[in-house]
Amino acid sequence: MSTTFGIENNDGEIIEIARRRGAGLGLVKINWLINWHEFVNDEVEVIPLDNTAQGVNTMKDLRNLRRKWEDSKEYLNRKWP
DSSP states (O other): OOEEEEEEOTTSOEEEEEEEEEEETTEEEEEESSTTGGGSOTTOBOEESSSOOTTOOBHHHHHHHHHHHHHHHHHHHSOOO
């Protein structure tokens, strides 16, 4: 299941900031849609635009999911004995 998340700017306009999609094995992948996402405060609320939030409420939640994805890629790609 995929969801696009946005944040509201000072003018009340919603800016799409990230896309979450299933990556298999119970993992989700977060793709940033803007290159200035790292400057957005962790406590900023995100708005699910085309699906349910499924526990993602803030920028911190999106960053945590992205971190889990990056960590899992390292684990899945390592050379096994």
